[in-house]
Amino acid sequence: MARLIGGIGTSHIPAIGGAIARGLQQEPYWKPFFDGFPPIREWLAATRPDVMVMFYNDHGLNFFLDKMPTFAVGAAAEYHNADEGWGIPTLTPLAGDVDLSWHLIESLVDKEFDIVSCQEMLVDHACSLPMKLFYPDGEYPVKVVPVCINTVQFPLPKPGRVYAMGKAVGEAIRSWDSDSKVVVVASGGLSHQLDGERAGFINKRFDLRFLDSLESDPEWATRFSIHELVEQTGTQGVELLMWLAMRGALAATTPRVQRLHSNYHIPISNTATAVMALEAA
Amino acid sequence: MSTPLPEIPGTTLFDSAQARKGYALNKMCFSFNEQANRQAFQADEEAYMDRYGLNDRQKAAIRARNVLQLIAAGGNAYYLAKFAGIFGLDMQDIGAQQTGMSKEEFKAKLRAANH
Numbered sequence: 001m002a003r004l005i006g007g008i009g010t011s012h013i014p015a016i017g018g019a020i021a022r023g024l025q026q027e028p029y030w031k032p033f034f035d036g037f038p039p040i041r042e043w044l045a046a047t048r049p050d051v052m053v054m055f056y057n058d059h060g061l062n063f064f065l066d067k068m069p070t071f072a073v074g075a076a077a078e079y080h081n082a083d084e085g086w087g088i089p090t091l092t093p094l095a096g097d098v099d100l101s102w103h104l105i106e107s108l109v110d111k112e113f114d115i116v117s118c119q120e121m122l123v124d125h126a127c128s129l130p131m132k133l134f135y136p137d138g139e140y141p142v143k144v145v146p147v148c149i150n151t152v153q154f155p156l157p158k159p160g161r162v163y164a165m166g167k168a169v170g171e172a173i174r175s176w177d178s179d180s181k182v183v184v185v186a187s188g189g190l191s192h193q194l195d196g197e198r199a200g201f202i203n204k205r206f207d208l209r210f211l212d213s214l215e216s217d218p219e220w221a222t223r224f225s226i227h228e229l230v231e232q233t234g235t236q237g238v239e240l241l242m243w244l245a246m247r248g249a250l251a252a253t254t255p256r257v258q259r260l261h262s263n264y265h266i267p268i269s270n271t272a273t274a275v276m277a278l279e280a281a
Numbered sequence: 282m283s284t285p286l287p288e289i290p291g292t293t294l295f296d297s298a299q300a301r302k303g304y305a306l307n308k309m310c311f312s313f314n315e316q317a318n319r320q321a322f323q324a325d326e327e328a329y330m331d332r333y334g335l336n337d338r339q340k341a342a343i344r345a346r347n348v349l350q351l352i353a354a355g356g357n358a359y360y361l362a363k364f365a366g367i368f369g370l371d372m373q374d375i376g377a378q379q380t381g382m383s384k385e386e387f388k389a390k391l392r393a394a395n396h
Contacts, residue, residue, distance in 0.1 A: 015371065060359040064311045065300060085313045086366030152359055154296040195358035197349070198291030199376040200387060202394035227286045227294075235292060235358065267391035270372045 002100075002176040004253045005047055006260075006280055007246045008040060009186040009214070010133060011273040012056070012126040017088035020132060029268075036263025036275040037133050043260055043277055044134055050180040051097050051143045053104070053169060054127055055245040056187040057151040059084070061124035068153045069116035071165060073108065074146040075101035076121055081128040091128035097143035100176060104145060107172035113165050121146065126187045133275075142183075149245060151188075151238050159229065160222040162241045166248025174253050184249040188242035190264075192271035193234030201234045202272045207264065210240060211276060215259045218247045236271075247278070256281035295357045303355020306343075309333035310360035319367050348379050 016033070019025065025034040061084050063069065079094040105117045127146050132138065147169065150156060157165070166184075173182050190210065193201040213220035221229075221244055229238050250257050262276035293299065309330065312318040322329040330340050342350035346368065351361050365375055377387035 060311055060357075060363065061314060065304060065307055065357075083314055083316060084366075085315075085319065085363030087369075152295065152357065153300055154294050193292070194362070194372055194375065195348070195352055195379070196291045196293055197379055198289070199379045200390050200394075202391065204394055227289075230292065230294065231289050235294070266395045267388075270376050270391065272394070 002173050002178045002180045002182050004170060004173045004182050004184065004249065004280060005049060006043075007184045007186065007250050007257070007278045008130075008134070008276070009188070009243045009246055010130050010275045011189045011268070011271060012129045012187045013189065013269045013271055013273065014084070014086060014088050014125045015269045016129050016133070017091070017125055020136075021089045032265045033268050033273050036265070039261040040134060040275060040277050041136075043279070047181065049142055049183040051100055051145065051182045052185050053100070053145045053147060053173065053182060053249070054130065054185045054187060055147050055149060055166070055242040056123075056126040057239055057242065058148050059124050059126065060152065062122040063148070063152070065153060068150055069148070070150045070157050071113060072116040072118050072121075072148040073101060073105050074121045074123075074148075075105060075117050075119050079121060079123045079127065079144065079146060081124065082122050084124055088125065091132055092138050092140065094123065094127065094131060094140060094144040097145055099178065100143075100173075100180070100182075101145050103176050104147070104169060104172050107175065108165070108168050111168040111171070113168055130185055130187045147245070149241055151236070151241065154226070156226045156238060156241070158226065159224055159241060159244055163219060163222050163244045163248040166245035167252040169245070170249035170252025173249065184246045186242035186246035188239030189236060189271045190240055190274045191233040191237040194236055194270055196235070198234070200270055202266055203232055203234070203237070204266060204272060206232045207272050207274065210243070211262055211264065211274060214243060214247050214276065214278065215257060218251050250278060250280060254280035293352050299355050299357070301355075303357060305334045305336070306339040306351070306355055307357050307360045309335060310356070310364045313363040313367060323367065348375055
């Protein structure tokens with residue numbers, strides 16, 4: 001059976017793509033962010049996972065308001081990035097793992113998560129940038145299965161439901177008839193708000209409490225409603241749902257996790273950024 | 282469902298009311314994923330807005346490049362970002378505009394969140 005060896009959470013701000021393209025990683029503005037990644041890369045190089053299940057939110061590349069799934073699972077052999085309208089470079093396509101995709105889809109529906117399956121799916125910066133941050137040379141030695149969680153159109157799924165969906169993903173990975181090593185990835189910012197007079201809202205205290213909770217009290221954030229999460233973390237801070245799903249997956253397969261590394265930095269663009277690696281104990 | 286949730290100051294949740302109000306505007310902004318559409322908009326903004334059926338309030342907000350007005354007209358941040366991208370505006374430009382600050386002041390506000 002497949003093994004879930006750990007989870008990684010990371011921010012995915014579009015401007016990171018521009019910074020990579022222009023080679024700004026060592027500039028004073030960017031360095032505190034990019035310096036968070038070498039320990040992640042070392043862990044990936046040492047553990048050599050085969051597949052990543054990536055919880056992310058689409059920002060209006062693949063999904064529009066005409067059809068907006070709450071949870072969608074990719075089932076493609078390859079996932080392409082595309083022009084997102086603001087001039088960041090298009091990144092390398094990601095190889096899919098169709099076997100794991102369909103196993104996930106069947107397992108999730110069996111557990112009454114009635115997800116949408118996508119045999120064609122463009123993936124935006126939220127999927128492509130973490131890969132480039134983990135594997136900066138652009139050669140990705142892993143396959144990817146993207147799982148998209150709606151953060152665009154309210155009502156958003158409840159935090160407790162997202163955690164439970166993550167758990168169901170973890171159970172599916174554990175029951176997958178494969179000798180693959182799997183990592184779950186959360187691609188989402190911590191506190192930030194792009195829109196309204198409250199733009200620029202950041203809540204460091206909440207973010208740090210949330211990061212700590214992922215290690216030892218993983219269901220802590222499920223006590224909040226979506227409305228309360230927006231209040232605490234901003235309109236786009238609800239992307240922390242991705243982190244909850246990632247942690248839910250780990251909870252299904254291991255009683256404890258160990259924080260291998262984390263980095264928190266304010267600000268990049270309008271956000272508080274974070275990266276964290278949790279290893280199944 | 283019956284009790285209205287408390288307002289969060291300076292914040293518009295993209296709920297069903299916004300989704301219904303803003304559909305045409307958001308659909309136009311979604312089209313700006315493609316370079317040819319961005320060029321077509323820039324070549325004739327009025328014709329492009331007509332093609333997507335924007336109402337007068339949405340058209341005025343687009344002409345004014347005013348993000349708060351665009352949100353009030355039903356715009357969603359993720360799609361509006363693609364509109365802003367046409368003019369090379371980044372998120373800190375947009376944040377500054379919405380908060381009535383200079384970009385430098387807005388950046389200082391972000392940095393202050395560290396303390």
